[in-house]
Every structure is written in C-alpha cells, then in structure tokens.
Amino acid sequence: xxxxSNGNQPLLEINDLTIGFADARGILLAADRINLRLxxxxxxxxxxxxxxxxxxxxxxxxxxxxxxxxxxxxxxxWEGQDLSxxxxxxxQKIRGKEISMIFQDPTSCxxxxxTIGNQIVETLKIKxxxxxxxxxxxxxxLLDHVGIPSPEQRLNLYPHQLSGGxxxxxxIAIAIGSKPKLLLADEPTTALDVTIQDQxxxxxxxxxxxxxxxxxxxxxxxxVIAQNSDIVAIMYAGRIMExxxxxxxxxxxxxxxxRGLLTALxxxxxxxxxxxxxxxxxxPPNLADLPGxxxxxxxxxxxxxxxxxxPVVLDRDFPEHASACPFVD
Amino acid sequence: xxxxxxxAILKVHDLFKYYEGKxxxxxxxxxxxxxxxxxxxxxxxxxxxxxxxxxxxxxxxGKTTTARCIVRLEEPEAGSIYFGDQDVLAADTADLRHIRRxxxxxxxxxxxxxxxxxxxxxxxxxxxxxxxxxxxxxxNDLVFEMLERVGLSDSVAELRPRALSGGxxxxxxxxxxxxxxxxxxxxxxxxSALDVSIQxxxxxxxxxxxxxxxxxxxxxxxxxxxxxxxxxRVAIMYLGRIVESGPTxxxxxxxxxxxxAALLEAxxxxxxxxxxxxxxxxxxxxxxxxPAGCRFNTRCKFAEEECFNIDPDPVEVSPGHSVWCQVLPxxxxxxxxx
Amino acid sequence: MTTxxxxxxxxxxxxxxxxxxxxxxxxxxxxxTLWVGVFIVALVTFLSVAAPVLGFxxxxxxDLTQRLLPPSREHFFGTDDxxxxxxxxxxxxGRIDLSFGLITTYVSLAAGLxxxxxxxxxxxxxxxxxxxxxxxxxxxxxxxxxxxxxAITGPGITGPYVGVLAVSWALxxxxxxxxxxxxxxxxxxxxxxxxxxxxxxxxxxxxxxxxLRSNLVFSMSDIxxxxxxxxxxxxxxxxxxxxxxxxxxxxxxGQRNLFAAWWISTLTGFYVVFVGVGFSLxxxxxxxxxxxxxxxx
Numbered sequence: 001x002x003x004x005s006n007g008n009q010p011l012l013e014i015n016d017l018t019i020g021f022a023d024a025r026g027i028l029l030a031a032d033r034i035n036l037r038l039x040x041x042x043x044x045x046x047x048x049x050x051x052x053x054x055x056x057x058x059x060x061x062x063x064x065x066x067x068x069x070x071x072x073x074x075x076x077x078w079e080g081q082d083l084s085x086x087x088x089x090x091x092q093k094i095r096g097k098e099i100s101m102i103f104q105d106p107t108s109c110x111x112x113x114x115t116i117g118n119q120i121v122e123t124l125k126i127k128x129x130x131x132x133x134x135x136x137x138x139x140x141x142l143l144d145h146v147g148i149p150s151p152e153q154r155l156n157l158y159p160h161q162l163s164g165g166x167x168x169x170x171x172i173a174i175a176i177g178s179k180p181k182l183l184l185a186d187e188p189t190t191a192l193d194v195t196i197q198d199q200x201x202x203x204x205x206x207x208x209x210x211x212x213x214x215x216x217x218x219x220x221x222x223x224v225i226a227q228n229s230d231i232v233a234i235m236y237a238g239r240i241m242e243x244x245x246x247x248x249x250x251x252x253x254x255x256x257x258x259r260g261l262l263t264a265l266x267x268x269x270x271x272x273x274x275x276x277x278x279x280x281x282x283x284p285p286n287l288a289d290l291p292g293x294x295x296x297x298x299x300x301x302x303x304x305x306x307x308x309x310x311p312v313v314l315d316r317d318f319p320e321h322a323s324a325c326p327f328v329d
Numbered sequence: 330x331x332x333x334x335x336x337a338i339l340k341v342h343d344l345f346k347y348y349e350g351k352x353x354x355x356x357x358x359x360x361x362x363x364x365x366x367x368x369x370x371x372x373x374x375x376x377x378x379x380x381x382x383x384x385x386x387x388x389x390x391g392k393t394t395t396a397r398c399i400v401r402l403e404e405p406e407a408g409s410i411y412f413g414d415q416d417v418l419a420a421d422t423a424d425l426r427h428i429r430r431x432x433x434x435x436x437x438x439x440x441x442x443x444x445x446x447x448x449x450x451x452x453x454x455x456x457x458x459x460x461x462x463x464x465x466x467x468x469n470d471l472v473f474e475m476l477e478r479v480g481l482s483d484s485v486a487e488l489r490p491r492a493l494s495g496g497x498x499x500x501x502x503x504x505x506x507x508x509x510x511x512x513x514x515x516x517x518x519x520x521s522a523l524d525v526s527i528q529x530x531x532x533x534x535x536x537x538x539x540x541x542x543x544x545x546x547x548x549x550x551x552x553x554x555x556x557x558x559x560x561x562r563v564a565i566m567y568l569g570r571i572v573e574s575g576p577t578x579x580x581x582x583x584x585x586x587x588x589x590a591a592l593l594e595a596x597x598x599x600x601x602x603x604x605x606x607x608x609x610x611x612x613x614x615x616x617x618x619x620p621a622g623c624r625f626n627t628r629c630k631f632a633e634e635e636c637f638n639i640d641p642d643p644v645e646v647s648p649g650h651s652v653w654c655q656v657l658p659x660x661x662x663x664x665x666x667x
Numbered sequence: 668m669t670t671x672x673x674x675x676x677x678x679x680x681x682x683x684x685x686x687x688x689x690x691x692x693x694x695x696x697x698x699x700t701l702w703v704g705v706f707i708v709a710l711v712t713f714l715s716v717a718a719p720v721l722g723f724x725x726x727x728x729x730d731l732t733q734r735l736l737p738p739s740r741e742h743f744f745g746t747d748d749x750x751x752x753x754x755x756x757x758x759x760x761g762r763i764d765l766s767f768g769l770i771t772t773y774v775s776l777a778a779g780l781x782x783x784x785x786x787x788x789x790x791x792x793x794x795x796x797x798x799x800x801x802x803x804x805x806x807x808x809x810x811x812x813x814x815x816x817x818a819i820t821g822p823g824i825t826g827p828y829v830g831v832l833a834v835s836w837a838l839x840x841x842x843x844x845x846x847x848x849x850x851x852x853x854x855x856x857x858x859x860x861x862x863x864x865x866x867x868x869x870x871x872x873x874x875x876x877x878x879l880r881s882n883l884v885f886s887m888s889d890i891x892x893x894x895x896x897x898x899x900x901x902x903x904x905x906x907x908x909x910x911x912x913x914x915x916x917x918x919x920x921g922q923r924n925l926f927a928a929w930w931i932s933t934l935t936g937f938y939v940v941f942v943g944v945g946f947s948l949x950x951x952x953x954x955x956x957x958x959x960x961x962x963x964x
Binding site: 049050163164165166193194195196197198199202220221222223224226227250251260261262264265266267268270271272273274276277278279280281283284 | 494497525526527529539551591594596600606610
Binding site for chain 2: 857858859861864868873877
C-alpha cells in the first residue's frame with residue numbers, strides 16, 4: 001500500500017511505530033510495529049477495544065505521548081517529513097494547523113473559565129495570524145458552519161452553558177478553523193447520545209467532503225467505524241491485526257479477532273429471542289504480561305502451536321486487505 | 330405477547346419525580362417560581378414473571394430515575410410501585426429490607442460498583458450473611474456456588490477488585506446480587522461500560538441466568554442492539570415519559586413513534602455507508618422546560634398543529650404495542666436487518 | 668513481567684534498557700520513602716522510650732560546674748545553662764512531645780472521621796449544623812482559646828491537650844465530610860443500599876475504611892504541627908512548666924544563650940526537623956501505598 005491508485009504520495013506514513021510505557025508496575029508496549037498509510041481525502045478508522053493502543057498511537061502522530069510512555073522505535077512521516085526531526089517550535093506549528101485533534105470528552109477539553117468565543121478566537125489568532133476583528137467574524141462563520149444556531153450570541157457563552165453535543169461542535173469548529181489537512185478524532189462521539197452522535201458524524205462527513213481533509217477516527221464502536229471509514233485497521237494488544245477497506249474488513253474479515261468481534265455484536269435480527277452471541281472467550285490482554293508470539297493466542301479458536309513464535313506483522317501478500325494471521329484466511 | 334397484569338411481578342403506575350432547581354435569593358424575593366426539573370412525568374411499566382423488559386432512552390429520558398425509584402434509592406413525588414402485592418413506597422424499613430432481598434440492582438460502572446477494600450469472597454457473601462440466609466460457615470459454599478454461576482473460577486475469591494478486569498468485576502457484581510436469590514434483577518446500563526467481546530459474554534450470562542433461575546429483569550440501556558438482544562418487551566423513553574412500548578421484535582421491525590424510528594435510524598449499522606442527513610435534528614429540550622403538548626414536537630418531522638397543544642394518550646396499535654402519538658405517521662419500517 | 672525474544676527483538680537495546688531502569692527506579696523510590704520514614708520514626712521513638720536503658724538518665728540533674736559545654740562524646744548536644752545534658756533532655760522531652768502528637772492527632776482523627784462521615788452521609792440539616800460548628804471551631808482564635816483553658820486548668824500539659832483536641836477534630840471532620848459527599852454517589856455505596864444493608868453498616872464498614880486514606884496522610888503532617896504547637900505553647904509559657912524537659916521549652920531556654928551556646932537551640936531544632944521529616948515520609952509513603960483503589964503494587 002505504498003502509493004494509492006493515483007500514484008500519489010501518502011499524506012501520513014507510520015512505519016514500525018513502537019511505544020513503550022515504564023512505571024513502577026513494569027514495562028509494556030502500548031504499540032508494537034504499527035504500519036499505516038493515509039492519503040488525502042481518506043478516512044482511516046482505528047478500531048479496537050480498550051487498552052489496544054489506538055489512542056496512544058494516534059497521539060504519537062502529534063508527538064503527544066503522555067509520560068511515562070515514549071516512542072522507542074519507528075517513525076511518523078508527515079508529507080514525507082520525519083516528525084521526530086522537527087524542532088519543538090516547528091512541531092507546534094503543525095499542531096492545530098495542519099493536523100488538528102478532537103477528543104472524547106468535550107467537557108474537559110474546553111477551558112471552563114473562558115467563553116467559547118474566546119477559545120475559538122485565540123486559536124485563530126495564533127494559528128492563522130488573524131486580528132481580533134477578523135478572528136471574531138471567522139468564529140461566527142465557523143460556529144454557523146458546524147450547525148450551532150444563533151452563533152453571535154453563543155460566542156459569549158461558557159462551556160458549561162452548552163449541551164454535550166454543542167460543546168463537541170465547538171471543539172470541531174476550533175479544530176477545522178485552520179483548515180487542517182488531517183483531523184485526528186479520538187472517540188469523538190462516545191460520550192454523546194445516539195441521535196447526537198449521528199448528527200456529529202454527519203457533520204464530520206460533510207466537512208470531509210467539503211475540504212478534502214483526511215481523518216483518523218478512533219473508536220471502540222464497530223458500527224461507527226464501519227459507517228464512517230474508508231480504510232479500517234483493527235488493533236489488539238498494541239498491534240494492527242487487520243487492515244483494509246471498510247467493506248472488505250467488515251464483510252469478509254480475515255483475522256480471527258476481527259471475526260470474533262463481528263460475531264459478538266448484538267443485532268436486531270433475532271430481537272427478543274435471546275439467542276446466545278458467539279463471544280470471544282477469555283479476558284482482554286494484560287499488556288505487561290503478554291504471551292510470546294501472537295497476543296490473541298489465548299482466546300483464538302484457530303490456535304495452533306506455531307502461533308507461539310510467529311512475529312505479528314501484516315502480511316505483504318495481500319496489501320489491499322492485510323491480516324496479521326498467516327494461518328486463517 | 331401481552332403481559333397479564335395479574336401475573337406481573339412488578340407494577341409501576343404513574344410515577345412522577347421532580348427535582349427543585351436552584352433559585353437565588355433575589356429570585357425568591359421577587360417570588361419567581363423555583364425552577365423544577367421534570368425527571369419522570371407519569372411513567373407506568375409492568376414486568377411479568379421470567380420476562381425481560383428493556384428500558385431504552387437517551388440522557389434525560391428518565392430511565393435511570395425510574396430504576397432508582399423502583400428500589401427506593403429515590404422517592405417519587407407521586408405514583409405507585411408494587412412488587413408482587415407489596416407496596417414498595419409505603420414499606421417501612423423492615424419491609425423494605427425484605428423487598429430489597431428480592432429485587433437487586435446491577436450498576437453500570439464495574440470500577441466503582443465494588444468496594445475496593447473488600448475481597449470478592451467478602452463482597453459476595455456479605456449480603457447473604459447480613460440478611461441471615463447463611464451463617465459464616467455456609468458463606469464459603471455460597472461464594473463458590475455464585476462464582477461458578479457467573480463463570481468465574483474459585484481462585485478469584487481471595488482477590489480484590491483492583492486485580493480484576495472490568496468484565497470480571499461485573500461478574501462479581503452479578504454474583505453479589507444473585508447471592509440473595511432475588512426474583513427481579515434491574516440492570517442499569519450494566520453492559521454499557523464493557524468492551525464488545527466482554528459485553529457479549531455478559532449478555533449471554535444474563536440470558537443463561539434468566540433461563541436457569543427464572544429471573545425477571547428490567548434491562549436499562551441506551552444502545553438499541555443490546556436491548557434487542559435480551560429483551561422480550563421494550564419501552565422507549567423520552568424526557569420523562571414512555572413514548573412507545575411493546576414486544577421487542579415488533580417495535581424494532583415496525584416502529585410507530587417517530588422517536589423510535591429516529592433512534593433506529595441513528596444506530597450505527599455495519600453495512601450502510603453514511604447517509605445524507607442525520608436521523609434527528611435539534612437537541613433534547615431542557616427538562617426544566619418540557620414543551621407543551623407532545624414533548625417531542627420540537628424535533629419531530631411529522632408534527633402537526635395538535636401536537637403543540639395536546640399531550641397524546643397511548644394508542645394501542647396492536648395487542649401489547651402502544652404508542653404515545655396522535656399523528657401516527659407512516660414510518661419506513663424494517664430495521665431488523667441492521 | 669515476562670519478555671520473550673520474539674516480542675522485543677526489534678526494539679533497540681538502548682531504549683529497552685532506558686525503560687527498564689526507569690521502571691525499576693520508580694518502584695524502588697516509592698518503597699524507599701515509606702521505609703526511611705518508618706525507620707526515622709521508630710528510631711526516635713525507641714530512643715525516647717528506652718532512654719534510661721541506654722544510659723541517659725536524670726534529665727533534670729543540674730551541675731553548675733558543667734554549664735554551657737559544647738557538644739562532645741559525653742554530651743551529644745552539649746549542656747545548658749544549669750549544666751543539664753541537653754541530649755538527655757531532648758530524649759525525655761521526646762516522650763512528652765511524641766505522645767502529645769500521637770494522642771492529639773489520632774483521637775482527633777477518630778472523632779473527626781466519624782462526625783464528618785455521618786454529617787456527609789446524611790446531608791441536609793445535620794450536615795449544615797456540623798459544618799457550622801466546624802467553621803466556628805476553626806476560625807476561633809487559637810491563642811485566646813488556650814489562654815482561657817489554661818486559666819481554668821492551670822499551667823501544665825493539660826491545657827494544650829484540651830485546646831488542641833478541641834480544635835483538631837474539626838479539620839478531619841471537614842476533610843472527611845467532603846470526601847463522603849463524593850463517595851455517597853459511588854456505585855458501591857448505592858449497591859450497599861440496594862443490598863439492604865443498614866445505614867450504620869454502610870457508613871462504618873463500607874465508607875469509613877475508604878475514607879481513611881486521606882485522613883491518614885493528613886495526620887502525618889498534623890502530628891508534626893501538633894508537636895510544634897505544644898513546643899510553641901511551652902515556649903510562651905502556656906504549656907509544660909520548667910523544669911520538665913520538652914522540645915519547645917529546651918529551645919526557648921536555649922534562646923537565652925544563643926550566641927554563647929548556639930548548639931542548645933539549634934541541635935534540638937534539627938532533631939525536631941528530623942522527626943518531622945520522618946513523619947512526612949511516612950505520610951508520602953502511605954499515600955502511595957494506599958492509593959486510589961486501596962492498594963499500590
């Protein structure tokens with residue numbers, strides 16, 4: 001998957017990214033040899049359960065891995081440039097301008113002591129070098145664009161005076177204000193009601209279409225990822241287990257974990273019948289104490305002896321729809 | 330499939346619950362009315378024996394408040410709750426303890442529903458000991474029996490919650506609830522905080538227990554697919570009222586209330602790629618200012634003039650399937666392949 | 668934690684070593700603080716308790732031929748202006764100070780914990796009354812209170828005991844009540860209610876053990892503060908009366924000869940600091956150990 005069908009260079013390239021955490025309890029690898037490519041106008045969905053490393057991998061793109069974690073291997077290339085080679089001020093220029101991020105909990109991501117107008121204007125002034133007047137006008141436009149009614153009045157409101165859905169829209173407004181090329185969305189709708197989640201995802205889809213920005217969407221909700229991604233990467237225990245187009249991965253999953261995940265989903269088909277779901281047996285992995293070889297081994301129904309010693313990497317034979325399991329097709 | 334009212338193990342009728350908002354001294358001096366938050370505005374449900382009733386709604390719908398009133402963690406302003414033939418709201422302390430033995434609650438957050446200082450063994454056996462169902466010697470056997478029922482190995486007994494995963498903690502919470510051999514389990518978003526694979530395990534566990542122990546369950550959730558998996562009947566709540574109720578398969582295959590249809594459409598499905606417009610516009614109105622007439626009129630695509638004036642009474646569109654809507658529009662149906 | 672070669676073969680050696688060192692050193696450090704603190708406190712307590720056995724006797728033994736001697740092998744902290752061995756006085760004074768600190772702190776903690784827990788759990792009117800009482804007690808000028816109490820009890824250590832106990836409980840009550848307000852909403856407390864436990868049981872068996880942590884951590888600095896309070900009161904003449912040895916009293920006396928015999932006040936002062944550091948380290952170590960969920964590693 002080096003070049004897409006148009007022969008373009010990828011916007012973002014992650015090569016063998018490895019992130020380690022060390023604290024009093026021990027050492028663990030939150031991400032292990034992550035390989036991803038993202039092109040302009042593409043949405044990549046990172047799907048995995050809690051602790052799989054999807055959030056931390058995404059944050060490492062902006063160099064925001066929290067202590068006590070650090071990147072101990074691999075590289076992140078933005079438009080061909082290795083981000084680790086940039087100075088801190090150069091990196092700060094990219095953050096919030098070319099690459100923006102929105103988070104899960106809009107309550108704690110907006111500063112409660114400043115009005116939302118203040119916060120949007122601040123970003124515009126710093127990132128786009130606007131003056132106060134221009135920035136304020138643009139802020140009103142942005143709020144309108146993200147679907148907030150009566151934007152001029154809302155500018156003077158504080159975050160706690162808005163609902164969760166509104167706050168998320170404000171956060172999106174701040175993020176897209178600088179017309180970023182890439183938007184990182186870390187569980188942006190997990191804390192929202194279903195109907196509001198629907199609105200927000202719709203908004204993001206519209207914005208994507210309009211600006212052609214690429215998006216990385218991180219979520220544990222299979223449906224959200226399926227409906228909003230072009231490419232899907234499934235993560236487990238810090239590794240990518242499967243990667244391919246959304247329809248390929250969701251409709252013809254290759255990796256046993258993906259298969260297990262999809263059959264474990266409750267559906268409406270047997271509503272009210274209480275038919276048992278085919279769940280994945282066992283417990284989520286303990287990253288500090290992983291078995292050697294494939295980390296999914298203890299829970300896999302196709303397990304065999306070789307699984308204890310194989311390296312867990314995506315196969316190169318099927319670049320368009322790659323799986324880390326060489327035994328199951 | 331209707332619930333025979335006489336057979337019902339839990340009958341909730343016309344619950345009302347308000348909270349007083351804060352008003353400043355200035356407002357009180359000016360004799361402004363104290364703002365009132367309407368949490369429940371006339372909620373009635375019945376739960377039959379060995380039946381699962383799903384209670385679904387978004388934030389502010391009142392589903393959790395309903396559960397809390399049923400176990401009397403909160404006191405409703407008006408309404409009645411009958412467990413069998415016992416009046417829950419009028420029960421004194423001793424009677425309430427008896428009722429609480431038979432009606433247990435499982436909470437949402439596996440990380441805060443267990444006392445961090447107690448071992449699994451202590452947590453599971455304590456309720457039974459306190460209620461006099463076993464003595465200290467019988468406690469061990471009880472604990473192992475319960476652990477086996479919820480699919481945990483005996484070795485878990487000596488551990489403290491911090492050594493367990495979310496799914497395991499939830500199983501311990503279930504074991505603790507089962508130790509009293511209740512007749513009714515109220516699961517308040519009991520699987521919402523769990524990962525997909527663990528959620529499936531717990532849902533299967535619930536189904537197993539319902540069958541093996543003949544339990545009745547009030548299952549509260551905000552995710553429709555989860556409700557569909559477990560519930561015989563479902564009640565959809567919006568802003569303190571039930572807007573539609575009936576057999577799960579029927580309601581989800583052919584919803585009659587616009588809100589139910591919107592919920593189904595907004596639910597993320599696997600195959601469908603992103604469609605044009607969101608299922609439901611606008612936001613939920615403030616519970617301090619419930620709209621006059623039908624409370625859904627601020628967001629309803631099908632609202633007509635009467636909807637702004639008249640609060641709809643339930644209409645039984647088919648046996649056991651009631652809708653609180655006076656327009657009853659034609660809704661695109663068939664979501665059962667979602 | 669196990670590491671398998673297939674898992675880490677691709678990671679540069681240097682990075683792995685760096686992570687390993689950091690993890691190990693963090694684990695060591697959190698253990699150190701607690702044990703160093705415990706050692707200091709134990710040492711100081713032992714010295715004071717076992718003083719006569721160790722050969723330090725007669726703290727009030729005056730010998731005017733030995734006045735104001737500097738520190739030496741016979742007199743670790745030198746002698747004061749009436750020839751008494753300062754180190755012996757410090758050790759015997761320690762008995763008074765340490766017991767004062769421990770008793771006032773932990774009696775206050777017990778009382779404040781229970782009062783605050785009950786007030787926080789029930790809320791409403793009871794909570795308001797208790798909190799107003801707490802406010803009153805904390806804001807009352809302490810010296811005035813002590814003077815009033817001393818006027819009734821007379822000189823000696825009874826005054827400080829009564830005075831500090833009368834005020835200290837309020838701090839614990841306020842701390843506990845605040846935590847209880849948050850804890851009430853925790854789901855294991857709600858579960859205890861729906862499981863049919865009595866309110867008594869919920870407060871004492873379920874809540875209070877979890878409320879102990881912040882109180883214990885706070886108590887460590889409170890011990891030091893209470894000791895210093897006694898020292899200050901004795902310095903002002905409101906506490907222990909001469910010739911009884913007590914740290915504040917020693918430092919006060921030594922102040923008169925600060926230029927001639929600086930060691931009396933200074934070395935005693937260092938000793939008090941040493942004790943304070945010991946308790947603080949225990950407090951830090953306990954805070955780590957007890958943790959949010961009732962346990963560290």
